[in-house]
Amino acid sequence: MKKGLWLIMIVCFSFLISGCSLLCDHEMVLDEEVPATCLETGLTQGAHCKKCGKIIIKQEIVPLTAHVEEIDSYVQATCQNTGLTEGKHCSVCGIVLVPQEEISLLPHVEVVDVSVDATCSRVGLTEGSHCSQCNQVIIKQEEIPKIPHTEEIDPIVPATCIKTGLTEGSHCSVCGEIIVKQEEIPYVAHKDVIDPAVEPTCTKTGLTEGKHCEVCGRVAIKQKTVPKLGHKEVVDQGREATCLEDGLTDGSHCERCGIKMAYQVVVPATGHSFVTTKTIRSATMNSTGLAHRRCDECGFEEDYVLEKLEPLQCEFELGQSYISMPGFFQRAVGVTAKVTGGSGDYKYYFDIYVKGSGSKLLSSTDPSSNYFGISSKVNQAYTVKLRVRDSQGNTSNFEYSIDAVE
Numbered sequence: 324m325k326k327g328l329w330l331i332m333i334v335c336f337s338f339l340i341s342g343c344s345l346l347c348d349h350e351m352v353l354d355e356e357v358p359a360t361c362l363e364t365g366l367t368q369g370a371h372c373k374k375c376g377k378i379i380i381k382q383e384i385v386p387l388t389a390h391v392e393e394i395d396s397y398v399q400a401t402c403q404n405t406g407l408t409e410g411k412h413c414s415v416c417g418i419v420l421v422p423q424e425e426i427s428l429l430p431h432v433e434v435v436d437v438s439v440d441a442t443c444s445r446v447g448l449t450e451g452s453h454c455s456q457c458n459q460v461i462i463k464q465e466e467i468p469k470i471p472h473t474e475e476i477d478p479i480v481p482a483t484c485i486k487t488g489l490t491e492g493s494h495c496s497v498c499g500e501i502i503v504k505q506e507e508i509p510y511v512a513h514k515d516v517i518d519p520a521v522e523p524t525c526t527k528t529g530l531t532e533g534k535h536c537e538v539c540g541r542v543a544i545k546q547k548t549v550p551k552l553g554h555k556e557v558v559d560q561g562r563e564a565t566c567l568e569d570g571l572t573d574g575s576h577c578e579r580c581g582i583k584m585a586y587q588v589v590v591p592a593t594g595h596s597f598v599t600t601k602t603i604r605s606a607t608m609n610s611t612g613l614a615h616r617r618c619d620e621c622g623f624e625e626d627y628v629l630e631k632l633e634p635l636q637c638e639f640e641l642g643q644s645y646i647s648m649p650g651f652f653q654r655a656v657g658v659t660a661k662v663t664g665g666s667g668d669y670k671y672y673f674d675i676y677v678k679g680s681g682s683k684l685l686s687s688t689d690p691s692s693n694y695f696g697i698s699s700k701v702n703q704a705y706t707v708k709l710r711v712r713d714s715q716g717n718t719s720n721f722e723y724s725i726d727a728v729e
Contacts, residue, residue, distance in 0.1 A: 347375045359385040362416045391415050400426040403457045432456050441467040444498035473497050482508040485539035515543050523549045525580045555579050564590040566621045596620050608632045608665070608717060633664035635711055635719035642696075643725075656725055657696030658707050665713035669693070672711075678704035678724060702727045 349372040359365030365385035371378045390413035400406030406426030412419050431454035441447030447467030453460050472495035482488030488508030494501050513536040523529030529549035535542045554577035564570030574587035595618040603626065606612030612629030640659040662669050673687035673695035684705070687695045699705065705725040712718045 347372065347377070349377065349379070350374050351379055354380075354382050357382075357385070359388050360415060361388050361390045361413055361418075363387070390418065390420060392420060395421075395423050398423075398426070400429050401456055402429045402431045402454055402459075404428070429456075431459065431461065433461055436462075436464055438464075439467075441470050442497055443470055443472045443495055444500065445469065472500060472502060474502055477503075477505055480505075480508075482511050483538055484511055484513040484536055484541070486510070513541060513543070514538050518544075518546055520546075521549075523551050525552050525554045525577055525582070527551055552579065554582065554584060556584050559585075559587055561587060561590075564592055566593055566595045566618060566623070568592055593620065595623060600624075602629075604629075605666075605715070606630060606632055607715060608634060632666055632715075632717070635662060635664045635713065635717060637662045637709065637711060637719070637721040639707070639721075639723040641723075641725065653698055653700065655696060655698050656705070657694060658723060658725070660693045660709055660711070660721070662693065662711050665711075665717050666715040668714035670712045671695075671709060674708045676706045676708065678706045699725075 354369035356368040357366040366382040369382035370380040393414040395410035398407040407423040410423035411421040436451040438450040439448040448464040451464035475496040477492040480489040489505040492505035493503040518533035521530040530546040533546035534544040559574040561573040570590035597616040603613040606629035670690040704727040707723040
């Protein structure tokens with residue numbers, strides 16, 4: 324719409340300049356724009372009077388446009404068709420810009436067609452050749468006639484009670500073609516045999532007598548299952564164990580098959596339950612003793628040797644704790660004596676010394692106690708001396724060091 328208004332204004336201005344007579348009432352008609360191509364020039368848009376033909380706006384010539392190049396693809400030459408070089412043409416007008424040149428035919432690519440041996444079921448072929456690109460035959464293969472069959476005997480198959488038989492025949496062992504057909508031989512009668520009865524046992528079922536064909540296994544008279552008998556249990560009487568002989572628990576077995584149903588377990592001999600009745604001579608650390616004893620179970624009596632007493636031995640166990648207060652730090656130290664050997668009923672005599680001096684600090688007052696303790700300085704080391712006496716008056720001395728705490 325805006326374009327038309329501008330065009331009318333231009334026309335009116337042209338009339339004024341040209342001094343156009345107003346005698347013709349001009350009726351303006353647009354002259355359409357003609358686009359330029361690569362073969363023909365174009366025209367700009369113009370206008371003229373429909374009545375008198377006067378040109379109101381002159382159309383200007385638009386120059387030729389450039390060609391639109393398009394590639395003409397390269398075409399590979401083969402042994403059947405020539406090829407073409409790459410070229411160009413204008414995609415608008417079709418004019419050839421770079422002509423394509425013809426490429427000559429290629430030679431055939433020869434491959435061998437392998438010969439095929441003739442058999443009794445197919446003809447053979449001689450060796451030939453063809454082009455692997457276009458398949459054109461270069462050397463034609465010639466046909467080789469079939470060869471005779473190789474006959475093989477098909478042996479006779481005897482008939483049975485479940486399968487028909489076959490007469491003797493023959494076929495070609497190469498191609499399988501039948502030369503002499505085998506004829507069917509009818510079934511023969513079953514050959515029955517007895518299946519003997521099986522007696523049942525305690526743990527296994529039995530079977531009644533039956534009958535079957537020994538050739539094909541067909542059952543003529545089916546065997547029936549006879550239930551198993553089950554065990555017949557009898558008790559195996561046990562016996563009490565004594566001081567010297569093992570005993571046995573009660574058990575059981577089957578009186579038919581002998582299988583153990585409940586095993587008898589060995590009860591070990593109890594051994595004598597001795598009580599010493601008299602000490603004839605006490606044992607010491609240097610000599611054995613002698614005593615008399617009697618079994619409470621069976622009444623057996625004997626004298627027996629009392630082994631020598633072991634030497635007195637002692638192991639010390641240290642226990643200590645600390646007391647800390649403002650301006651005061653002290654520890655409590657105690658030792659426990661674990662004595663073995665001798666005749667027992669020990670008496671304990673403790674003495675505590677400052678380590679490295681002969682100064683005794685303290686002695687125990689209760690000979691029956693194996694524990695003795697003191698409150699001490701943390702930076703003081705001590706030596707504990709212990710004399711132990713057993714019920715026979717045997718004595719031994721032991722010593723233990725308590726180190727200082729820094």
